Amino acid sequence: METVKIKTEVNPKKTKLKISGAEAIIHCLLAEGVDLLYGYPGGAIMPVYDELYKFQDKLTHILTRHEQGATHAAQGYARVSGRVGVAMATSGPGATNLVTGLADAQIDSTPMVCITGQVTRHLLGSDAFQETDIIGISTPVTKWNYQITEASEIPEIMAKAFYIARSGRPGPVLVDITKNAQIDEFEFSYEKCTAVRSYNPEPKPSVPAIEAAAELINNAKKPLIVWGQGVILGKAEEELKALVEKSGVPAAWTIMGASALDSEHPLNVGMVGMHGNYAPNMLTNECDVLIAIGMRFDDRVTGSLDTYAKQAKVIHFEIDKAEINKNVHADVAVLGNSKDTLGLLLPMINENKHEAWHNEFKEYYKIEFEQVINNDIHPTKEGLTMGEVIERINVESEQKAVIVTDVGQHQMIGCRYAKFKQSKSNITSGGLGTMGFALPAAIGAKMGAMEREVVAIIGDGGYQMTIQELGVIFQHKVPVKIVVLNNDHLGMVRQWQELFFDRRYASTVMVNPDFVKIAEGYSIEAKRVSTREDLKIAIKEMIASKEPYFLEVKVEKEDNVFPMIPSGASVSEVRLK
Amino acid sequence: MEKEWFTISVYSENNVGLLNRISGIFLKRHINIESLNVSKSEIEGVSKFTIVVYTTEKWTRNIVGQIEKQIEVIKAFYHTDEETIYQESVLFKIASNLLFDERQIQNIIKDNNSQIVTVARDFFVIAKSGRRNEINEMYDQLKPFGIMQFVRTGRISVSKEEMPITALLNEFYQDK
Ligand SMILES: Cc1ncc(C[n+]2csc(CCOP(=O)(O)OP(=O)(O)O)c2C)c(N)n1
Ligand SMILES: [Mg+2]
Numbered sequence: 163m164e165t166v167k168i169k170t171e172v173n174p175k176k177t178k179l180k181i182s183g184a185e186a187i188i189h190c191l192l193a194e195g196v197d198l199l200y201g202y203p204g205g206a207i208m209p210v211y212d213e214l215y216k217f218q219d220k221l222t223h224i225l226t227r228h229e230q231g232a233t234h235a236a237q238g239y240a241r242v243s244g245r246v247g248v249a250m251a252t253s254g255p256g257a258t259n260l261v262t263g264l265a266d267a268q269i270d271s272t273p274m275v276c277i278t279g280q281v282t283r284h285l286l287g288s289d290a291f292q293e294t295d296i297i298g299i300s301t302p303v304t305k306w307n308y309q310i311t312e313a314s315e316i317p318e319i320m321a322k323a324f325y326i327a328r329s330g331r332p333g334p335v336l337v338d339i340t341k342n343a344q345i346d347e348f349e350f351s352y353e354k355c356t357a358v359r360s361y362n363p364e365p366k367p368s369v370p371a372i373e374a375a376a377e378l379i380n381n382a383k384k385p386l387i388v389w390g391q392g393v394i395l396g397k398a399e400e401e402l403k404a405l406v407e408k409s410g411v412p413a414a415w416t417i418m419g420a421s422a423l424d425s426e427h428p429l430n431v432g433m434v435g436m437h438g439n440y441a442p443n444m445l446t447n448e449c450d451v452l453i454a455i456g457m458r459f460d461d462r463v464t465g466s467l468d469t470y471a472k473q474a475k476v477i478h479f480e481i482d483k484a485e486i487n488k489n490v491h492a493d494v495a496v497l498g499n500s501k502d503t504l505g506l507l508l509p510m511i512n513e514n515k516h517e518a519w520h521n522e523f524k525e526y527y528k529i530e531f532e533q534v535i536n537n538d539i540h541p542t543k544e545g546l547t548m549g550e551v552i553e554r555i556n557v558e559s560e561q562k563a564v565i566v567t568d569v570g571q572h573q574m575i576g577c578r579y580a581k582f583k584q585s586k587s588n589i590t591s592g593g594l595g596t597m598g599f600a601l602p603a604a605i606g607a608k609m610g611a612m613e614r615e616v617v618a619i620i621g622d623g624g625y626q627m628t629i630q631e632l633g634v635i636f637q638h639k640v641p642v643k644i645v646v647l648n649n650d651h652l653g654m655v656r657q658w659q660e661l662f663f664d665r666r667y668a669s670t671v672m673v674n675p676d677f678v679k680i681a682e683g684y685s686i687e688a689k690r691v692s693t694r695e696d697l698k699i700a701i702k703e704m705i706a707s708k709e710p711y712f713l714e715v716k717v718e719k720e721d722n723v724f725p726m727i728p729s730g731a732s733v734s735e736v737r738l739k
Numbered sequence: 740m741e742k743e744w745f746t747i748s749v750y751s752e753n754n755v756g757l758l759n760r761i762s763g764i765f766l767k768r769h770i771n772i773e774s775l776n777v778s779k780s781e782i783e784g785v786s787k788f789t790i791v792v793y794t795t796e797k798w799t800r801n802i803v804g805q806i807e808k809q810i811e812v813i814k815a816f817y818h819t820d821e822e823t824i825y826q827e828s829v830l831f832k833i834a835s836n837l838l839f840d841e842r843q844i845q846n847i848i849k850d851n852n853s854q855i856v857t858v859a860r861d862f863f864v865i866a867k868s869g870r871r872n873e874i875n876e877m878y879d880q881l882k883p884f885g886i887m888q889f890v891r892t893g894r895i896s897v898s899k900e901e902m903p904i905t906a907l908l909n910e911f912y913q914d915k
Contacts, residue, residue: 167752167784169911297756302763306810307756326810359911360752360813484804 167360168322170353183313184209184344187277188217190320193352196248198239198609200224200232202259204252206292207279209344224609224638227630229256231602233263234628237272238606241589242564242614244397246273246327247606253279254292257338258299262596264334265303269593270418271395273332275323282341283311296338305333313346317353325355330363331482332395365483367498367506374494375477376510378451384519385411386442386449386474388434388463391418391592392456392481396500399423399585402455405504406430410514412523414442416457418592421582425561431523435463436727437574440534440736441526443727446471447734448522455479456500459489460593461729469732479503533738534724539579545718546697548572548647552579554697555617555645558705563615564589564607568600568624571653574723576619586611598627604642605634615643615705622648622674629680635710636684643704644686644712646677649719657722681712692716740795744773745817746825746896747803749788750780750904752811761788764805770794774827776893782904785813791894814907818898825896829874830856831865831881832888838863841884851877862887 181189187210191199201223203211214223226232229251236247247267251260257278267274281290297309306326308319316339323335379385393402399422406413406423412431413423423430432439434446446452452474457463464470467489478485478492479500486495496503538549552575555563566589567576573590582588589607591599604618625646635642656670681688687709691700697715704711725736751757758777765772773791780787792799799817807815835858837844848855853867867877874891 298759301756301759302767309756357911358810359908361810482808484801484808486804488801488804 167358168318168355169357170321171356179350180347181350182209182213182345182347183316183339184213186313186316186348186350187320187339187344188213188221189350190317190352191248192217192220193354194246194320194324196221196246198222198224199248199250200226200235200606201250202226202229202232202252202256204256204279204292206253206281206341207250207256207277207344209341210250210277210279223250224634226602227633228628229259230262230598231628231631231634233260233267233274233276234596234599234602235606235609235631235634236274237263237267238566238589238603239610240272240274240606241603242586242607243610244586245610246275246324248275248277250277251279252292253281253296254294257296258294260336261299261303264300264336266591266594266596266599267334268303268305270591271332271391272334273327274334275327276334276336278336278338279344280309280338280340283343286311286340296336300336303334304336307336307338309338309340310343311340313343313348316343317350318355321353321355322358326358326361330361364481364499365497367496367503369506371494371496372503372506373510375453375479375496376507378475378477378494379409379411379453380512382451384445384449385409385451385453385516386445387411387413387453387455388416388442388446388457389413389419389422389455390416390457392479392500393419393422394585396456396481398456398500398504401501401504401508403427404508405511408508408513409511410516411453412442412516412520414439416460416463416592417577417590419457420577420588422585424583425581433578434733436465436729437578437723437725439527439578440530440725440738441523443725443733443736444526445522447473447732449474451475451477453477453479454490455504456481458485461489464489465727465731465733465735469734530725530738538575543718546692546694546715547721548575548717549579550694551645551647551697551701551715551717552576552619554701555705556581558701559615559617563587563617564611566590566600566604566607566616566618568618568620569595569597569654570621570624571649571657571721571723572619572621572647574654597621597624600624601628601644602631602634604644605631605640608640608642617643617645620644620646621653622646622650622672622677623652625677632681632684632686635686639710641708641710643707644681644710645704646712646714647717648674648677648714649717649721650674651719653721654723656720660720660722662728677714678712686710686712688712688714690714690716740797742794743796744820745792745794745796745799746820746823746894747788747790747792747799747806747815747817748896748898748902749790749806749815750782750813750902751786751788752813753784753786754811757809757811760809761806764802765792768798768802770798770802774893776895778895780904782908785904785908789894789896814902814904816898816902818896822900823896823898825870825894826868827871827874827892827894828866828868829878829889829891831867831886832862833865833881834885834887835859835861835863837884844881844884847877847880851880853877
């Protein structure tokens with residue numbers, strides 16, 4: 163007999179019963195607490211859909227209009243709820259359509275399980291109809307994947323899939339199931355997986371490392387915290403807040419870390435990175451201790467590594483050992499779950515205020531406010547800015563909405579100006595920058611947090627990449643609010659062409675359809691505004707509505723997003739215009 | 740940083756997809772695998788990959804981190820040549836008449852501590868194990884006489900320091 167390489171929870175009510183693989187998959191999903199999944203049927207997954215039909219009172223399946231939409235919806239659901247998102251597809255094209263969502267979930271550490279049908283076992287390798295090697299294709303973009311070819315493998319593999327997706331640094335898992343494994347019957351019993359022998363998801367915190375970190379922090383004159391999504395994934399928001407307040411250390415966030423600390427907290431000094439705030443970017447190169455928490459020094463955050471925080475001692479709190487010293491050398495590395503490590507750190511931290519250091523942030527903020535922010539959110543020119551739209555949403559939603567952004571200028575403006583009072587409120591495609599993410603992700607976010615207002619901010623370009631998901635909103639009456647910031651351009655690319663390619667606007671002008679009519683075609687209440695007064699009224703109306711709502715805002719066609727660190731430049735080479 | 744030879748040792752669960760996952764890590768970084776060997780290890784059910792790369796220590800560390808992160812990988816290490824005992828094996832296939840016509844060949848076989856494993860009517864086969872440079876030298880010596888076929892295995896190596904795999908695995912069962 164094989165040695166046991168996974169640990170499972172012993173289920174006292176374990177009963178043996180002979181069922182088909184397809185039915186077993188449903189029972190596995192139910193046992194993992196899944197009550198909602200997104201997907202699209204087809205030949206190789208039909209036995210499972212047949213069971214979904216029978217179990218529809220326990221398990222809701224949402225038919226997206228494209229498998230990519232299913233993955234992003236599952237991601238949106240996972241990101242607001244902290245639960246594992248589930249997406250399902252058939253073999254061949256169904257499976258390959260999942261790839262973008264898998265890659266997005268992989269780079270943004272989103273827990274997701276994708277289930278794909280596969281041709282029956284004896285046809286594998288024969289170039290059968292709709293056979294693709296989805297295991298081969300998805301390997302670089304999954305945390306783990308596995309092909310099930312026998313029904314009896316289903317419980318153990320499904321348990322492992324959910325465990326791996328959600329534990330440690332979360333990520334996407336793909337389980338490919340041949341059709342024979344769905345049809346064959348076997349004795350089913352399910353035990354949840356609690357450990358895998360070769361996998362160490364959460365390194366145990368080292369007390370000496372935490373002591374070393376505390377000593378650096380306590381002796382620092384100009385410390386700066388930069389936190390990332392690791393704080394949210396580790397559920398360490400309270401610990402972060404306590405650390406910031408006790409130590410008095412100014413704290414900045416990466417785009418994926420947004421909303422972990424109240425936007426208006428006096429020690430929250432804004433976003434770092436390419437379009438981040440002036441103060442934290444400039445002062446990254448002046449701090450004496452840089453405290454990185456649950457972030458991975460992405461190049462969009464660091465700019466040129468040769469000039470990034472060279473003067474500072476770096477402390478890196480991180481769950482994933484492979485991130486330590488990957489891009490930036492850590493003087494002190496603290497491995498472990500951010501909740502545990504920050505919890506251990508807190509009692510060792512001295513109270514401090516760092517007032518003079520704070521004033522340096524305030525000075526830079528003042529400059530940024532005068533030169534950029536004020537013009538963005540309180541413009542005096544005639545045309546509407548993206549910034550003022552976000553500001554109106556802040557006002558009307560009382561900063562309580564989940565803001566889902568797509569990719570481009572509107573994303574950067576959205577993340578710069580949206581205000582949050584609650585964690586898990588900023589859903590965006592950070593690492594992959596996937597246009598088309600927002601509409602389906604907003605659907606998933608709404609379904610994952612029905613009690614919350616969900617507002618999607620999307621560009622006219624990205625909107626048309628997954629616009630068909632309006633069908634889901636229509637069919638299931640998902641009350642998401644959709645705001646398209648229409649500049650009739652692929653704005654972010656146009657901005658780069660203006661700044662770095664001598665205004666050669668290659669393929670960035672968009673001739674757009676009547677978006678209002680399209681929304682109306684799906685029976686979604688829809689408005690278009692192009693004046694300040696109408697904008698105010700429409701956003702009020704949109705937030706007050708209990709139904710899905712579509713709002714197209716005609717914004718300035720050639721506005722740019724600033725501040726900006728040109729790609730490859732130093733974080734202190736910020737352009738304000 | 741200087742490029743060097745590194746031997747990466749990976750202990751893993753036996754898994755069909757893992758080789759693909761591991762090779763992808765090299766592919767993504769444009770780092771050539773100079774040699775690869777997969778075999779059973781000293782522990783039942785545990786495989787060992789021995790991978791040789793010629794690159795900087797920074798990249799090697801990065802790659803080892805990414806490899807170790809894979810779910811089925813128990814542990815990955817890297818070592819320099821000085822830190823390991825390593826060998827490769829080769830077979831030379833040479834025309835039989837040379838064995839008798841060219842006395843020099845017999846000296847080469849003897850001087851290189853290699854063995855003749857087969858003599859057939861048309862050809863004979865020499866086997867040699869050793870370090871890469873020893874093998875290269877022998878190759879260069881035989882080349883002028885004409886080599887009909889040549890094949891080299893991946894490097895196999897054991898580290899001089901202890902590798903605590905068994906202890907690591909035992910920890911898993913103790914925690915239960
Ligand atoms: C799938 C995909 N294709 C291409 C890009 C490159 N890209 C980044 S931003 C952008 C323009 C986005 O235009 P739009 O959606 O209108 O947003 P805007 O920048 O105008 O706000 C493009 C093409 C991308 N991020 N994703
Ligand atoms: Mg646009």
